Amino acid sequence: MPHISALFVYPVKSCGAIPLHQVRLEPHGLPWDRHWMVIDCNGRFVSQREFPAMARIRPQLAERGLVLSAPGAHTSLEIPYDASIARERVAVSVWRDSFVAQDEGDAAARWFSAILGAPVRLVRFADDVTRLASKTWTLDADAPTQFADGFPLLVTNQASLDELNARLDAKGAPAIPMDRFRPNIVLSGLDAFEEDFIDTLTIDGIALRMVKPCARCPITTVDQAHGTRDARWPNEPLDTMFGWRANPRVDGGLTFGQNAIVVEGIGNELRVGARASFEFAF
Incomplete structure (x- = not known):
């Protein structure tokens, strides 16, 4: 069954992550995230x-x-x-x-x-x-965020990373960890890229709505442990994602993960291991 396999907060935009076991949800996402x-x-x-x-x-x-x-x-x-x-x-x-x-x-x-x-x-x-997320994507819902690029939360899927790493391996490139994509919530138990079709994610009384595919930038090419790019594979994983992950909803951007907003459950806790249910977008 789908469940949360990791949680992360990034107190300073574009600096390192703090892994969490559990965290109380706030209107703008996670406490101190991109504060x-x-x-x-x-x-x-x-x-x-x-x-x-x-x-x-x-x-x-x-x-x-x-x-x-x-x-x-x-x-x-x-x-x-x-x-x-x-x-x-x-x-x-x-x-x-x-x-x-x-x-x-x-x-x-x-x-x-x-x-x-x-x-x-x-x-x-x-x-x-x-500061509110773009109402073009939130369907006019007020979704506060702080210094994040545009939305309160970023949700990714471990199976999607596994599929991407299989394609990297097939061309001889090294696998990459999930930290390249800087998510807040990592899900396990879904099929690869099933998150692309989810509308609402429900976890212990919390409802999150997936509102926009996340178009990826060159930060995904930076080794988060060392702050450098691989000299042999400086443009991975974007080269591998080219074409395959181009999404017309974001003008052909290469997408991985979904930006999400809080629909209900402010004050409730997200925790690693919590089971998740979802409704597909139709």
Whole structure:
């Protein structure tokens, strides 16, 4: 039977993941997911597309705040959870969305700039700001999200990765782990790419609606453990997905996984091992 086989949260957009065993669902998805973001001097978000080394920045949700560490950094960086601390508000952008966020100060900016070798700053999502997923895809439902690319949750399927890895193996390319696709929820017990046809996913009183296939970008080519690309296979898995996974719903983008929104069950818990049922889209 379908079930959750893994859960992940990404406190800083495009930095490392934290695996979870269980987590309480919030309106915007998982607590602290993409709650922080790194921006350039123009306020635009930066990611592993420009800085693959961001994959090696490791977050930890400690008692008092977010703790970040990275290879080569002399010290870790701690960011308090307390949102009441006065912070300068700055204009930021995530793709076509522009809004304001709270700057985390010069010490955080120096820490990230030293690691990435470029002038950047760290911001957090402001509690009084509302950013909604595209209603073109949510069918006019209000679906809040924070610094995620566009939607509260990303759901992937282990069987789909197994199929992709079989195709990589057939051409002599190395298999890749699921972390290349940076999901929040990983399902097992489905057929390969069965998630493409699911409308609503129900788990322990939680209902999630799959609203948009996730078109994949070059971040999938970055080894998340080392922050580098394979010199021999620098464009995998996108080369293997080319054509086979092109989806006309997203202008021919190469899709893997489904973006989802929360329909009901806010405050309930998702947990690894929880059984899932689903309804197909017709």
